[in-house]
Amino acid sequence: MxxxxxxxxxxxxxxxxxxxxxxxxxxxxxxxxxxxxxxxxxxxxxxxxxxxxxxxxxxxxxxxxxxxxxxxxxxxxxxxxxxxxxxxxxxxxxxxxxxxxxxxxxxxxxxxxxxxxxxxxxxxxxxxxxxxxxxxxxxxxxxxxxxxxxxxxxxxxxxxxxxxxxxxxxxxxxxxxxxxxxxxxxxxxxxxxxxxSAGNAAAIPEPWRSLNADVPHEWWAKAFQMYVPLQAPxxxxxxxxxxxxxxxxxxxxxxxxxxxxxxGAAAALGMLRWPYDDGSTLPVPMGGTLRKLFG
The missing domain is CATH 3.40.50.720 (NAD(P)-binding Rossmann-like Domain)
Incomplete structure (x- = not known):
């Protein structure tokens, strides 16, 4: 022991x-x-x-x-x-x-x-x-x-x-x-x-559930890297x-x-690691992400 x-x-x-x-x-x-x-x-x-x-x-x-x-x-x-x-x-x-x-x-x-x-x-x-x-x-x-x-x-x-x-x-x-x-x-x-978990998946309503059904696993992994300080749930x-x-x-x-x-999500309080070379961890995205999203 x-x-x-x-x-x-x-x-x-x-x-x-x-x-x-x-x-x-x-x-x-x-x-x-x-x-x-x-x-x-x-x-x-x-x-x-x-x-x-x-x-x-x-x-x-x-x-x-x-x-x-x-x-x-x-x-x-x-x-x-x-x-x-x-x-x-x-x-x-x-x-x-x-x-x-x-x-x-x-x-x-x-x-x-x-x-x-x-x-x-x-x-x-x-x-x-x-x-x-x-x-x-x-x-x-x-x-x-x-x-x-x-x-x-x-x-x-x-x-x-x-x-x-x-x-x-x-x-x-x-x-x-x-x-x-x-x-x-x-x-x-x-x-x-x-x-x-099955319970968390069930909490998502339609049409989001259907839209999420065919999202590749690696996309979810990248999303969690943006949101969770330790990079994964x-x-x-x-x-x-x-x-x-x-x-x-x-x-x-x-x-x-x-x-x-x-x-670390609670500690972050909305801070995100935005993609597209922004290098920003602010809640609001910077230019690189904004141009990719809306340009």
């Missing part, structure tokens, strides 16, 4: 993972499993639940996998009841579920807005309400990791309600870090930006690594913080 394993001390711990069947959630589940964590996970993707659970069992982990719509309070309560019967206590909660689709606010219905709020904030409240007593049972505190987004930290046109809901999750989590601190329960957040495994850190004793004095796992 290396120094990171010894200091991280995740071996033998128990986690609840809300949204662990595919994409980022699956990467988190497998990373935790490889670190020696037993997992209760839920999702609406039955095939994904079965596949992720099988991979975790192959690692020697104890696994509870259930079909649950986390946005339904009754189903979430049933999942936590089953989890309490499966584990006597838990050490970690990761709330991954979230998402939306890009659409101007005035085109969204009241139902659309309510769904965005529940999917990106409301269920987090209920999940933490159920999880805290199970975390307390461990007698050694615990760690909660909630997923927010870069959109919670900027004006995100086309994602207004989603951005507002994620901002609510962010501030709620910070407030809960203060409230739960005396119990030894830490609460932190991970804020991704664009990450290659983070992978699902990069986000899983951040969860491992915040969940582990390596972060035992960190709570109430937002960890931006975005290749």
């Amino acid at each position: 290396g120094i990171l394993d010894r200091r991280g001390a995740l071996e033998g711990r128990r986690a609840v993972l809300i949204g662990g069947a595919a994409g980022i959630g699956r990467a988190v589940a497998l990373a935790l499993g490889e670190a020696g964590v037993d997992i209760a996970l839920c999702d609406i993707d039955d095939e994904g639940i079965a596949d992720t659970s099988a991979q975790l069992r192959a690692l020697g982990r104890r696994v509870l996998g259930m079909h649950v719509d986390a946005t339904r309070p009754d189903q979430l309560a049933q999942f936590y009841e089953a989890t309490a019967g499966f584990f006597d206590a838990i050490d970690l909660l990761v709330n991954v579920v979230g998402g939306t689709r890009m659409q101007p606010f005035m085109e969204r219905t009241q139902r659309d807005c309510a769904d965005d709020i529940q999917r990106n904030f409301g269920y987090v409240i209920e999940s933490m309400r159920h999880a805290v007593p199970l975390l307390q049972r461990s007698g050694r505190g615990g760690s909660i990791v909630n997923f927010t987004t870069i959109e919670a930290h900027r004006g995100a046109g086309g994602f207004a309600v989603y951005a507002g809901a994620k901002a609510a999750t962010t501030n709620f989590s910070k407030a809960m870090a203060w409230e739960l601190g005396p119990l030894g329960i830490r609460v932190n957040l991970i804020a991704p930006d664009t990450t290659p 983070p992978s699902a495994d990069d986000l899983a690594n951040a969860v491992l850190f915040l969940a582990s004793d390596l972060a035992k004095s960190i709570t109430g913080q937002v960890l931006h796992v975005d290749g």
Whole structure:
């Protein structure tokens, strides 16, 4: 066992993972499993639940996998009841579920807005309400990791309600870090930006989705070189690594913080590396790009 394993001390711990069947959630589940964590996970993707659970069992982990719509309070309560019967206590909660689709606010219905709020904030409240007593049972505190987004930290046109809901999750989590601190329960957040996943692809509406379908991969790579300071978006495994850190004793004095796992996009705040020999990193392109675009 290396120094990171010894200091991280995740071996033998128990986690609840809300949204662990595919994409980022699956990467988190497998990373935790490889670190020696037993997992209760839920999702609406039955095939994904079965596949992720099988991979975790192959690692020697104890696994509870259930079909649950986390946005339904009754189903979430049933999942936590089953989890309490499966584990006597838990050490970690990761709330991954979230998402939306890009659409101007005035085109969204009241139902659309309510769904965005529940999917990106409301269920987090209920999940933490159920999880805290199970975390307390461990007698050694615990760690909660909630997923927010870069959109919670900027004006995100086309994602207004989603951005507002994620901002609510962010501030709620910070407030809960203060409230739960005396119990030894830490609460932190991970804020991704664009990450290659089916969920992010689904958020793009028509006709953009069709227009993007035949764009060569190398064009996307060049676009990210313009936008992301580290030249590429983070992978699902990069986000899983951040969860491992915040969940582990390596972060035992960190709570109430937002960890931006975005290749530096949040730090850049709109600065772009424009092409066509501009050499400019300003938000507005210079002459070379302007001539290519409009000349």
